[in-house]
Amino acid sequence: MADLTFLRGYNEALVMAVARTLPAFERxxxxxxxxxxxxxxxxVLARLVEDGLIAPAGVRRPxxxxxxxxxxxxxxxxxxxxxxxxxxxxxxxxxxxAGTVRHSAVTPLPADFTPGALLIELAAGIDRITGAHDxxxxxxxxxIGMVGPLDHAQGxxxxxxxxxxWHDVPxxxxxxxxxxxxxxxxxxxxxxxxxxxxRHGPAFRDAALIMxxxxxxxxxxxxxxxxxxxxxNAGEFGHAVVDLSGPECVCGRRGCLEAVHDRAVESxxxxxxxxxxxxxxxxxxxxLDVAHVVLAGADLLAHSEIYRAEVEHAVRTDVPxxxxxxxxxxxxxxGADVIAAGAAMQILESRYGVxxxxxxx
Numbered sequence: 001m002a003d004l005t006f007l008r009g010y011n012e013a014l015v016m017a018v019a020r021t022l023p024a025f026e027r028x029x030x031x032x033x034x035x036x037x038x039x040x041x042x043x044v045l046a047r048l049v050e051d052g053l054i055a056p057a058g059v060r061r062p063x064x065x066x067x068x069x070x071x072x073x074x075x076x077x078x079x080x081x082x083x084x085x086x087x088x089x090x091x092x093x094x095x096x097x098a099g100t101v102r103h104s105a106v107t108p109l110p111a112d113f114t115p116g117a118l119l120i121e122l123a124a125g126i127d128r129i130t131g132a133h134d135x136x137x138x139x140x141x142x143x144i145g146m147v148g149p150l151d152h153a154q155g156x157x158x159x160x161x162x163x164x165x166w167h168d169v170p171x172x173x174x175x176x177x178x179x180x181x182x183x184x185x186x187x188x189x190x191x192x193x194x195x196x197x198x199r200h201g202p203a204f205r206d207a208a209l210i211m212x213x214x215x216x217x218x219x220x221x222x223x224x225x226x227x228x229x230x231x232x233n234a235g236e237f238g239h240a241v242v243d244l245s246g247p248e249c250v251c252g253r254r255g256c257l258e259a260v261h262d263r264a265v266e267s268x269x270x271x272x273x274x275x276x277x278x279x280x281x282x283x284x285x286x287x288l289d290v291a292h293v294v295l296a297g298a299d300l301l302a303h304s305e306i307y308r309a310e311v312e313h314a315v316r317t318d319v320p321x322x323x324x325x326x327x328x329x330x331x332x333x334x335g336a337d338v339i340a341a342g343a344a345m346q347i348l349e350s351r352y353g354v355x356x357x358x359x360x361x
Contacts, residue, residue, distance in 0.1 A: 011036060015044045016053065016352045019073045020098060021201050024057050026068045045071060052077045053097065053352070073098055078352070079135045081126055081181075082344030083144045084188060085109075085118065086298075087162055087214040092125040093337050094133055095344040097352070099198045103129055104337050114165045119178045126179060140351050141182030143343030145191030146171065147215065152232035155185045161215060161250045184347045188339045189235045190226050192332070193219030194349070195342030196294050197226075199333050206290045209332070210237065210281060211339070212307070213297035216258040218284060242279055265299075274307045278314035285319055285327055296332035296339075304331050 014034040019025060030041045048054045049071075057072040075096040084091040086109075094103040105128070107121055126142070129135075147160040155172025172185040186194075193209040200207075202224070209219040216238030220227040228234050238258030239251045246255025247263050257280045264273035277300075281293055293311065300307050312329045316322050332338040 011040060011044050012048060013353055015041065015048065016073075019048075019054055019071070020198070024070050024072045026060065026070055028068065075100060076138075078138050078140050078348065079133075080140045080344040080347045081129060081142045082191070082340040082342065082347070083122060083125075083142060084191070084339035084343065085144060085146045086188075087147060090118070090121050090125065091337070091340045092122075092129060093340040093344055094129050094135070095341055095348070097348060099195070099341065099345050099348070101334070101337050101341050103133060104340070105129075112164055115169050115171065115174060118171075119174060122175065123179060126181075139181070141184065141347040142175065142179060143184045143186070143191065143345070143347035144171065144175065145186060145188040145339040145343040148187045148217070148236065149233050150185070150187050152186050152190070152228055155183075157185075158233070182347065182350075184343070184350050186226075186343065186346055187217070187219070187228075187233070187235050189217040189219030189237075190228060191219070191342035191346055192296055192339045193221045193294070193342070194226055194346055195334055195338050196332065197221050198342075198345050200292075204292060206288070207292035207294065208281075208284055208288070208290050209294040209296055209338075210277065210284075210300075210311075211297035212261070212277065212295075212300035214299065216261055216277070216280075220288070220290075222288065222290075237280060237284065240280060240283065242276065242283075270303050270306050271310065274303070274310035275314070277307060278310045279318075281311050282314050282318045285315065285325065289325065290327060292328045292330070294330055294332055298336050301331065301335060 015030050018030055018033045027038055027041050031038050054071045055074050057070045059067045060070050061067045075098040078097040080095055082093045089106055089108045091106045093101050095101050110117055149158040151158055157166045157169045157171050160166035172183050175183040189209055189211050196209055197204045205224045207221045211217050218235050218237030220234055239256045241255045242257045243255035243260050247259045248254050249256035249259035261273050261276040295307055315327050319325050334341050
């Protein structure tokens with residue numbers, strides 16, 4: 001029975017993954033995209049229609065053959081709230097089942113805030129969102145994109161850099177208890193790259209989101225899925241050493257990319273700071289061979305053309321055989337909302353997405 005339940009959920013997730021990417025679809029479209037039999041697709045579609053997640057959208061009448069029923073996703077059938085926790089503030093968004101941002105708001109956080117202070121602001125912000133939008137019975141949960149280092153598997157913030165009160169804090173459990181909602185906790189950059197993957201679709205298979213916002217990090221999307229690493233803390237891109245005699249970093253080492261970058265920013269040389277980031281991006285390309293680099297984060301987006309120009313130049317000139325090992329460089333398609341929106345998409349994915357494990361054989 002457990003295997004049958006898993007398989008039903010897995011098949012539904014396969015269909016939902018396709019439905020999210022198409023304005024309308026037929027049974028044959030789903031069968032071709034998922035490998036499910038037409039009979040299995042029909043059963044899944046019937047369950048999803050009953051749950052209100054998809055809806056009939058008419059009939060297509062081909063010149064030859066039988067008419068085919070057409071379906072579409074119902075974006076307003078489910079919602080999720082996403083939170084982006086920075087060292088300066090809290091950004092909350094409301095997204096629908098298609099991942100469209102319906103509401104966005106930012107609240108300052110006290111300097112060196114505590115877990116308790118964050119939970120108070122989360123509760124107040126969620127109350128404001130649910131008061132302004134009728135999501136009763138359709139709110140899936142809360143996704144949180146948080147400063148690392150962070151243990152996604154355990155839902156624990158290990159030692160968030162530059163935040164004194166965040167040593168081994170079980171934030172996921174605390175938030176679920178305080179807010180009465182399912183909670184998904186992940187690193188901010190991993191949430192952000194998830195949002196980009198939702199928006200770019202299947203072609204977004206090997207990519208990195210580089211974020212500069214009171215720190216420097218990288219969200220990794222490898223072989224079509226988020227890469228978190230053995231301890232679910234991958235993405236500490238800013239703490240790769242680029243200058244052995246460089247300034248001391250908050251992580252305790254010297255010459256980390258983040259520290260060298262921040263020194264340039266503090267001196268007022270933004271172009272030098274962007275060049276430091278570009279060096280790190282080239283190192284990442286040489287290590288992981290990603291095809292797409294997305295630039296994000298409030299501090300970067302405030303000077304987006306400088307950063308983008310330096311990174312694009314480095315990708316063209318510093319990567320050996322750039323004609324072959326090319327990489328596309330873009331700015332985040334969601335701007336400052338990308339982390340919070342990605343966190344919301346992660347909670348939707350945890351309920352309506354394809355599980356990490358393969359279905360039982």
